[in-house]
Amino acid sequence: MKLLTFTEQGAERLGVKTEQGILDVAAASVACKGSASVPQNIHQVIEGGEEAVEALHRLADEAISRAAELGPVFLDEAELTFAPCVTSPGKILCIGLNYRKHAEESNAAIPEVPILFSKFSNTLAAHGEAVPLPIASEKVDYEAELAIVIGKEAKHVTEEEALSYVFGYCAANDLSARDLQMRTGQWLLGKTCDKFAPLGPYLVTADEVGNPNELDMKCIVNGEVRQHSNTSDMIFSCKEIVSYVSHHMTLSPGDVILTGTPEGVMLGYPVDKQSFLKAGDRVTIEIEKLGSLTSLMVREQ
Template sequence: MRLMSFEIDGKTSFGAVEGDAVIDLFPLLGQKYHSLREVLADDALGKAIQAGSEGKPDHALKDVTFLPVIPDPRKIVCVGLNYEDHRIETGRDPTGYPVLFPRYANCQVGHGQAMVKPRNSDQFDYEGELAVIIGKAGRHVGRDDALKHIAGYACYNDGSVRDWQAHTHQFMPGKNFTTTGAFGPWMVTSDEIPDPSRLTLTTRLNGEVMQHANTDQLIFNVPFLISYITSFMELEPGDVIVSGTPGGVGMKRTPPVFMKDGDTVEVEITNVGVLINPIVNEA
């Protein structure tokens, strides 16, 4: 099932996508939950799926504003240099453990919303990635059990401000400018994607393919990431792991290709969907 977060008439909600419409799950779940994260935290994903399968459409998708799939995650853990072709194009040495850095909720937007190129940089780059949404809390999770902790998957564009990212060896500044990342359009529940290593990821800029890879090319796969991250902290329902981007990023092209005002960027993942965002300049 596809589950999304949205806004309409000034009110935020969450629902199940049915064709070109959305079923509002807030009233169907007794007005008990105010976000998908709260649904996951109460172990009510099954109830949401059942309600979505039985409910009737409330709004056309064209009439709602897409919000980030999880608008209020407590943690967004991003993985750097997790495809070999991307590691090679950046000139980085291999590592025995994944490169991790945080993003924060206010630096991401939903499908169809504008990703904003900062006024103090002209090096705004795309990074198409698979996002993993945690559905079950865990600490010291073994790799064999890791997939049981996943609620679903979504597309992510880890928009990166390259010059700020390169200020030091820490990535955080270039990854957390306000409204530079995108998360959506929805979450496809894990029962529909039993193996996240069998997906194809494609990033397009103004219709031109810039990145194309299979998720079996991840250096550290999804079970490894969950096991490694939970070895030092608990992952909670609604937390997000952004699993890394393939080669073909704009900064390593000749000449470099960066996103600019008026561009459109798409991240497509098979069996998940297409995340589309326009690019605008910061006011």
């Protein structure tokens, strides 16, 4: 199932992607008289797990079968204003240098254990949203990434069971101000500027994705493919990441883990060929089964 959050008159609403359009869950719940049993926001779905997803399936099936009598419960996706597909993650964790070819292009040693850093809620951005380029930076880079969304509390889980704690996956862009990132040994400053973690457009349930480590992925800037790889090139797979992190902190429903980026980032280019993002650039992250996440770069006011 493909889930999304959109905004209407300043309020966030839950949507489900169907062949008939985007099901407005709140409107359909009222029309079908099933609002008491149907989750009304993305975090209720994540926390509700399989039962919540099944309730949405039943609602969607009923709405499709009764579409002629229910009124406008299906919306045109092209007319929606998206919100981040996960709206309030408790933690946004990121894995650095997790693609073999990216480590090589960065002249970095292959990590022996996952490299962790974090982003904060100020970095969240939606599909189609403008991202301000910080006044303090001249070297903002793109990073196409697969994001894991945790579905159940996870602590000390094995690699064999790790993916059973995952609710789903989404596309992400780990935008990075390289000059700020490399200013000190800690990367945080260059990773946590406003809107530096676009997520979306959809949160896709794990059952629909299958193996998260065999997904084609691209980053496209102004129509030019800059990154093209596959999640199979990860040094640490999704199950290894979830297990590793859970042995050091408790993962909670709604937590997001960005799993690293493949080769092709601007940081990996020779200095004389580097052309970092500028106002007006349009960056699209495409990941197989997860859709396309687009961001427009603008000047910070």
